[in-house]
Amino acid sequence: MSLTATVAVLSAVATAHPASAQQRRGVEAERAELRGAVVSDPSASGGQAVKVRLGRRAAVLRAPLHPAPSVRVRLRGCGGTIRVSAGSGPFRAVRVGRSWQTVTVTTAAGGAASPVRFARPSSRSGRSCPRVSIDRIDVQAAPVVLGAATRDDLLTTAPGYEQAVASTFGGVTPENELKMAFTQPSPGVFDFARADRLVDFARGRRMPVRGHTLVYDQQLPQWVTQPLVPWTRERLLEVLRTHITTLVARYRGRVDTWDVVNEVLTPDGKLKPSIWQRVIGDDYIDLAFRFARAADPNAHLVINDVGVERPGLHQDGLARLVRDLRARGVPVDGVGFQAHIDQAGVPTASELDETLSRFARLGVTTEITEADVPLSPPVTAAALMRQQTIYGTLATACWEHASCTAFTVWGADDGHSWRGAQTRATLLDAQYRAKSSTALVMQHLSGRIP
Numbered sequence: 372m373s374l375t376a377t378v379a380v381l382s383a384v385a386t387a388h389p390a391s392a393q394q395r396r397g398v399e400a401e402r403a404e405l406r407g408a409v410v411s412d413p414s415a416s417g418g419q420a421v422k423v424r425l426g427r428r429a430a431v432l433r434a435p436l437h438p439a440p441s442v443r444v445r446l447r448g449c450g451g452t453i454r455v456s457a458g459s460g461p462f463r464a465v466r467v468g469r470s471w472q473t474v475t476v477t478t479a480a481g482g483a484a485s486p487v488r489f490a491r492p493s494s495r496s497g498r499s500c501p502r503v504s505i506d507r508i509d510v511q512a513a514p515v516v517l518g519a520a521t522r523d524d525l526l527t528t529a530p531g532y533e534q535a536v537a538s539t540f541g542g543v544t545p546e547n548e549l550k551m552a553f554t555q556p557s558p559g560v561f562d563f564a565r566a567d568r569l570v571d572f573a574r575g576r577r578m579p580v581r582g583h584t585l586v587y588d589q590q591l592p593q594w595v596t597q598p599l600v601p602w603t604r605e606r607l608l609e610v611l612r613t614h615i616t617t618l619v620a621r622y623r624g625r626v627d628t629w630d631v632v633n634e635v636l637t638p639d640g641k642l643k644p645s646i647w648q649r650v651i652g653d654d655y656i657d658l659a660f661r662f663a664r665a666a667d668p669n670a671h672l673v674i675n676d677v678g679v680e681r682p683g684l685h686q687d688g689l690a691r692l693v694r695d696l697r698a699r700g701v702p703v704d705g706v707g708f709q710a711h712i713d714q715a716g717v718p719t720a721s722e723l724d725e726t727l728s729r730f731a732r733l734g735v736t737t738e739i740t741e742a743d744v745p746l747s748p749p750v751t752a753a754a755l756m757r758q759q760t761i762y763g764t765l766a767t768a769c770w771e772h773a774s775c776t777a778f779t780v781w782g783a784d785d786g787h788s789w790r791g792a793q794t795r796a797t798l799l800d801a802q803y804r805a806k807s808s809t810a811l812v813m814q815h816l817s818g819r820i821p
């Protein structure tokens with residue numbers, strides 16, 4: 372599944388160490404394969420991020436979570452220690468020898484996506500080493516995982532469904548099975564039968580699982596929404612703690628990412644007055660993330676929201692919230708953009724670019740978590756073309772941003788989409804046949820831009 376990209380540092384080769392015609396041709400061939408790969412020269416820029424363009428536009432060397440990428444760097448120059456670090460520090464430091472060494476840099480599993488930074492190495496004598504250049508970088512860049520919201524009931528009852536999910540998608544989000552109404556139908560009584568089946572299905576195929584969702588104001592059990600005795604902050608907080616701790620601990624090591632909180636804002640960017648917010652107070656979000664981190668320190672923790680792909684009040688509110696949470700040390704690792712296209716209009720490529728950049732600057736990963744593009748029935752060929760363009764724009768934006776770690780479609784196929792089969796909102800038709808947009812999305816997500 373992984374794409375091996377061999378990239379040379381062109382500026383370093385051209386200036387410090389002139390390359391032979393043969394080497395240049397090699398570089399050209401690799402560039403053609405990568406469609407214009409260009410890398411900045413870290414020695415010239417004094418330890419800037421090494422930028423590798425794998426797509427049509429800028430893409431910082433990707434460090435996606437699944438699987439962790441490996442980067443092999445061959446250096447030329449004086450010996451010394453090269454420090455390799457990333458925003459959240461998941462890279463091992465490596466030592467390089469005197470010249471023409473190959474070093475391997477491997478990310479620690481579970482690290483956040485972030486650019487790899489190569490500090491300027493210093494010589495053994497401790498003096499800074501002015502002339503070192505990277506000769507070659509081999510990037511093992513994994514495609515962005517294309518996942519689907521998947522339903523346990525259909526795995527066994529709908530002929531062809533299991534096969535379609537397994538052969539088309541690389542990741543699973545249980546569509547409903549982990550929501551509180553399903554997992555804790557009565558106080559303190561948990562039911563994981565459906566979620567377990569889905570998680571086993573995914574893990575058996577080495578598909579990462581997104582846990583959706585720990586705290587939501589929808590699909591709550593009645594005992595939460597209509598308590599016999601009105602809630603107090605203390606009692607509902609205890610419910611929150613027990614619920615999160617039980618789910619996250621149960622699936623430790625099996626659910627890679629959790630949507631810790633889902634849809635916590637109103638369209639004008641204020642905190643939504645959900646039962647959690649009204650009874651516990653605004654800090655229920657801080658606490659939810661802290662409970663989740665405590666139950667599985669390796670899980671990737673996400674705040675997921677709807678209608679925030681385009682700039683506006685809702686997105687401003689989300690950015691403010693994420694910034695404030697992180698400033699308080701709340702363990703928010705990522706932001707999920709649901710991308711139910713129609714709920715806030717169709718985002719343009721530049722709006723998506725702006726959006727993903729904005730959140731990457733806050734130090735979090737981004738991902739498309741619930742993409743679907745419903746069309747008004749009866750669906751015409753022209754509408755399907757428009758749909759394909761929209762999917763393509765979303766997938767390209769995700770690929771081009773190093774922060775964007777995954778792309779999930781909300782529903783494997785049109786026949787079982789929550790939008791209704793007639794809107795043809797997903798990537799497979801009701802007979803599980805791939806649409807032309809499916810191939811396009813996959814190409815975009817692996818950097819193979821058609």
Ligand code: XIL
Binds near residue numbers: 546547633677
């Ligand atoms: C939807 C499911 O797809 C439906 O099957 C269910 O009846 C209602 O919920 N945003 C979310 C998802 O975060 O959990 C919702 O899923 C769709 C909107």
